[in-house]
Amino acid sequence: MTDWKKIGAGLEPPIPEGDVDKIVGTLEGLEKSFRPLLRSIPPGADLWTGPEEAE
Amino acid sequence: MTIQEAGAALRAKKVSALELTDESLKRIAHAQPKLNAFITVIEDSARARAVAMDAELSRGVDRGPLHGIPIAHKDLVMTRGIRTTAGSKLFSDFVPGEDAVVAAKLNDAGAVLVGKTNLHELAYGITSNNPHFGAVRNPWDTERIPGGSSGGSGAAVAADLVFMATGTDTGGSIRIPSSFCGTVGLKPTYEGVSRRGVIPLSLTMDHVGPMTRTVRDAAISYNAMAVHPSGFVPRADTEVRGFRVGLPRNFYFDALDVEVAAAVRAAVQTAAAIGARVVDVDVPDIDAINTVGRILLLVEAVSNLRPHLDRRGDFGADVLALMDQGRMVSAIDYADAQRLRRIYIREFSKLWSQVDCIFIPSTPTPAPKIGETTMQIGGVTGDVRLATTRLMRGINVLGIPALALPCGFSKSGLPIGLQILAAPRQEDKLLKIGAAMEDAMGFAGRTATVK
Numbered sequence: 330m331t332d333w334k335k336i337g338a339g340l341e342p343p344i345p346e347g348d349v350d351k352i353v354g355t356l357e358g359l360e361k362s363f364r365p366l367l368r369s370i371p372p373g374a375d376l377w378t379g380p381e382e383a384e
Numbered sequence: 385m386t387i388q389e390a391g392a393a394l395r396a397k398k399v400s401a402l403e404l405t406d407e408s409l410k411r412i413a414h415a416q417p418k419l420n421a422f423i424t425v426i427e428d429s430a431r432a433r434a435v436a437m438d439a440e441l442s443r444g445v446d447r448g449p450l451h452g453i454p455i456a457h458k459d460l461v462m463t464r465g466i467r468t469t470a471g472s473k474l475f476s477d478f479v480p481g482e483d484a485v486v487a488a489k490l491n492d493a494g495a496v497l498v499g500k501t502n503l504h505e506l507a508y509g510i511t512s513n514n515p516h517f518g519a520v521r522n523p524w525d526t527e528r529i530p531g532g533s534s535g536g537s538g539a540a541v542a543a544d545l546v547f548m549a550t551g552t553d554t555g556g557s558i559r560i561p562s563s564f565c566g567t568v569g570l571k572p573t574y575e576g577v578s579r580r581g582v583i584p585l586s587l588t589m590d591h592v593g594p595m596t597r598t599v600r601d602a603a604i605s606y607n608a609m610a611v612h613p614s615g616f617v618p619r620a621d622t623e624v625r626g627f628r629v630g631l632p633r634n635f636y637f638d639a640l641d642v643e644v645a646a647a648v649r650a651a652v653q654t655a656a657a658i659g660a661r662v663v664d665v666d667v668p669d670i671d672a673i674n675t676v677g678r679i680l681l682l683v684e685a686v687s688n689l690r691p692h693l694d695r696r697g698d699f700g701a702d703v704l705a706l707m708d709q710g711r712m713v714s715a716i717d718y719a720d721a722q723r724l725r726r727i728y729i730r731e732f733s734k735l736w737s738q739v740d741c742i743f744i745p746s747t748p749t750p751a752p753k754i755g756e757t758t759m760q761i762g763g764v765t766g767d768v769r770l771a772t773t774r775l776m777r778g779i780n781v782l783g784i785p786a787l788a789l790p791c792g793f794s795k796s797g798l799p800i801g802l803q804i805l806a807a808p809r810q811e812d813k814l815l816k817i818g819a820a821m822e823d824a825m826g827f828a829g830r831t832a833t834v835k
Contacts, residue, residue: 344708352709362675377725
């Protein structure tokens, strides 16, 4: 479980705890959608680097 | 009146650029209290510019189809000597020393700038309910949002205040207001129009394009804005026989308002009736592409706004929440999102061997009411922002061109939008099928009456 409040407090400037509470649900939903996608990245996959890739 | 019609009237000396500009300014003054589509209107300099454009025409200097045509810029586009706010308190006093490239190009093309349009704060949202400059209202129903972030541009074009307005699109910000306002919006291929001098939101997903009342006007405007214009403007009798129109079997027709689904399916039938060949296709995992797009946008936006992070009180609540989310995403996740992006672009590009274009809805519903944060689609309640960008965001990740145009109206009189996708740098193909569809469907150029 990600400790969002700890991350928010460690940023400069920090994110107030009350504001972190407002976004925790969204962040957890995003993590839930994103984490499984990482399994589909093959070893050595390159980053997208620009429009020449959009061909 | 379209840009083509106004241009013909100008050259036939039936109207002057000054008369067109005065009419535009008169309409803006009438509509502004109801729509709040503009942040800045520049009456005096617009009239002076129109007089200069008339003088040029009378001397035989003709800059082309936008010569003497009143237009507006989204107030994200930097304009020399004219305040450019980005709809934000951060830039409320910012007067650029130079034009954005797109502003300079439209200036060179002879367009007459009449003002800067209102938008969602920092172009970071889809309602255009701006906490600093007030909510933009939809001219078809002023209780509803025009969409965003280019909401003022959409409202201004739909209400016939200007012939064309620039928009920017990072996750649907040209196409969403085009859908909700019943206008035509072209999001070109990534970097098809220069972003230089446009206040950035996302470093790799911002696009600049025209918003107009007809596809041919979009073509004219795009040619004046583009990095590599082809000069193509669809003819009156555009022929699309044999054109392969892709119709997704998955994703894009899930979770749609019944009237939207019916209007878009009717558009597909119209395409077949005018000779296009409809081909069923399976698109890659768009939910996954949307998720990647959210990660990229959250990080890139907060990277742009980093110098202002200590001004929390100067942001609206929704933008602040998105900035905070962006600060929570790790660098590793951002890099992995860019790896996934490359994989998805390659997967999606395989479709272009099967079809010339793909038809999908623009937004899953007509325009929601101002202030609504959730909406019902097919009996399911969803977040307005996420639902409205669901059919849009992935296209910005892919960087492919997309054309939004009206394909019907709901029983309550609200516009419904069709979105047509094509392979990178195939704008001409998009404009061609778009013009043929516009001619066949008969919804082109309808304007909303502001009471």
